[in-house]
Amino acid sequence: MANFRVGLGVSGGIAAYKAVEVLRLLQKAGCEVSVAMTRHATEFVHPLTFKALTERHVIVDDYAADNPDPIAHINFSQNIDLLLIVPATANIIAKFANGVADDFLSSTYLATTAPVMIAPAMNTTMWEQPATQRNVAQLKNDGVHFVEPVAGELACKTVGTGKLEDVENIVAQAMALLAAETQGRRESEPSAVAGGSAPHSLDLKNEHILITVGGTREAIDPVRFISNHSSGKMGFAVAEAAAARGANVTVVAGATTVESPRNVRVIRGITADEMFAAVKNELANTTVFIGAAAVADYAPANAADAKIKKEGRDTMTLELKKTPDILAEVSRSRHDGMLVVGFAAETNDVVGYARSKMEKKGLDLVIANDITKAGAGFNTDTNIATIVSHTSETELPLMSKRELADKILDEVVRLRHST
Numbered sequence: 001m002a003n004f005r006v007g008l009g010v011s012g013g014i015a016a017y018k019a020v021e022v023l024r025l026l027q028k029a030g031c032e033v034s035v036a037m038t039r040h041a042t043e044f045v046h047p048l049t050f051k052a053l054t055e056r057h058v059i060v061d062d063y064a065a066d067n068p069d070p071i072a073h074i075n076f077s078q079n080i081d082l083l084l085i086v087p088a089t090a091n092i093i094a095k096f097a098n099g100v101a102d103d104f105l106s107s108t109y110l111a112t113t114a115p116v117m118i119a120p121a122m123n124t125t126m127w128e129q130p131a132t133q134r135n136v137a138q139l140k141n142d143g144v145h146f147v148e149p150v151a152g153e154l155a156c157k158t159v160g161t162g163k164l165e166d167v168e169n170i171v172a173q174a175m176a177l178l179a180a181e182t183q184g185r186r187e188s189e190p191s192a193v194a195g196g197s198a199p200h201s202l203d204l205k206n207e208h209i210l211i212t213v214g215g216t217r218e219a220i221d222p223v224r225f226i227s228n229h230s231s232g233k234m235g236f237a238v239a240e241a242a243a244a245r246g247a248n249v250t251v252v253a254g255a256t257t258v259e260s261p262r263n264v265r266v267i268r269g270i271t272a273d274e275m276f277a278a279v280k281n282e283l284a285n286t287t288v289f290i291g292a293a294a295v296a297d298y299a300p301a302n303a304a305d306a307k308i309k310k311e312g313r314d315t316m317t318l319e320l321k322k323t324p325d326i327l328a329e330v331s332r333s334r335h336d337g338m339l340v341v342g343f344a345a346e347t348n349d350v351v352g353y354a355r356s357k358m359e360k361k362g363l364d365l366v367i368a369n370d371i372t373k374a375g376a377g378f379n380t381d382t383n384i385a386t387i388v389s390h391t392s393e394t395e396l397p398l399m400s401k402r403e404l405a406d407k408i409l410d411e412v413v414r415l416r417h418s419t
């Protein structure tokens with residue numbers, strides 16, 4: 001029997017051909033996949049391709065004469081564990097956000113009770129339009145999961161955000177969501193509840209946890225800056241998990257692309273200097289410091305006061321100076337009993353570099369991840385990490401960032417009781 005049943009919705013963009021690869025990877029992962037396409041999607045990929053691969057009728061129009069099921073949008077929508085849209089155009093996102101049900105795929109969205117995951121792909125201007133961003137925010141608010149588009153060269157030959165995330169990452173995130181949903185259902189089943197306590201008690205209720213989150217932005221001039229791909233997802237997941245376990249949580253956030261969790265105090269510190277100043281202000285009461293921010297290691301030595309003009313310059317050299325290492329500074333000046341946790345995003349010799357960071361910065365725990373692995377690193381909802389302490393090394397499989405957050409906090413609790 002298949003592990004999961006996935007409804008794959010394909011809407012009409014050039015990236016529709018990548019949905020074929022997503023289908024293959026889902027099948028390899030043991031999923032039974034049914035496909036629904038919008039009319040425009042069929043201009044890019046013929047339904048026959050999906051029909052041959054799934055050995056099922058591909059629904060475009062439920063009133064079509066060749067449709068074997070007269071109430072397909074209900075039967076399709078009620079018999080899936082996940083509705084995954086790859087690619088999602090601005091138009092299908094707008095329809096979902098506004099409850100428009102004028103074709104099979106949009107009717108399916110309204111009729112399903114399964115979780116929905118959307119992987120958008122479109123031209124940068126269309127993605128950045130306030131209307132699209134409003135619709136995306138609305139859907140996130142409605143509980144829809146997004147695999148955010150990434151920056152890169154687009155089909156229209158422009159470079160910007162709007163490119164479909166790598167198909168491997170989309171499938172990794174879909175599988176992580178399916179696994180998390182199954183786990184959640186098991187935990188809410190009556191037998192599980194009757195069997196004992198909630199998965200985590202309020203085991204952090206005596207802790208004041210300070211977490212840095214997101215990427216910093218270092219000004220070149222009033223309109224330009226140096227930054228990185230950090231979304232803030234990992235740090236916010238740790239903040240949310242810690243608050244759920246009773247901790248008093250403060251987050252110092254740089255630039256983030258996801259919303260901050262509720263029940264958590266958020267202070268903004270956009271540059272490394274601002275982030276450091278905000279952290280120093282909060283340190284007195286802090287019992288656990290977690291450095292999850294991607295702090296720029298260097299910033300322009302002299303940011304220009306006015307916009308730098310390109311006229312007369314064929315090349316440009318920026319002089320950079322080191323930023324404060326917030327994590328190392330916090331660790332150096334820590335008071336008794338304070339635990340300090342860092343992250344190490346690496347591309348090779350992951351655990352080796354994590355251990356040397358632990359020694360150099362004087363840390364209690366390092367969460368090491370290989371950002372070259374599919375499903376790990378920036379902008380994904382999942383991660384693959386090894387939690388390194390002075391006495392242990394715990395290699396974890398692919399899991400949602402929220403699940404990893406609890407694993408990290410389990411280690412914090414363990415360290416607290418072992419000191």
Ligand code: CTP
Nearest residue numbers: 291292293295323324325326327342343344345
């Ligand atoms: N960090 C920090 N302040 C900085 C740089 C990093 O607080 N200026 C923290 C990050 O939040 C993370 C950890 O240090 O928890 C690891 O950061 P990373 O940049 O990966 O390590 P570096 O020590 O800067 O080493 P390198 O970039 O050479 O790998």
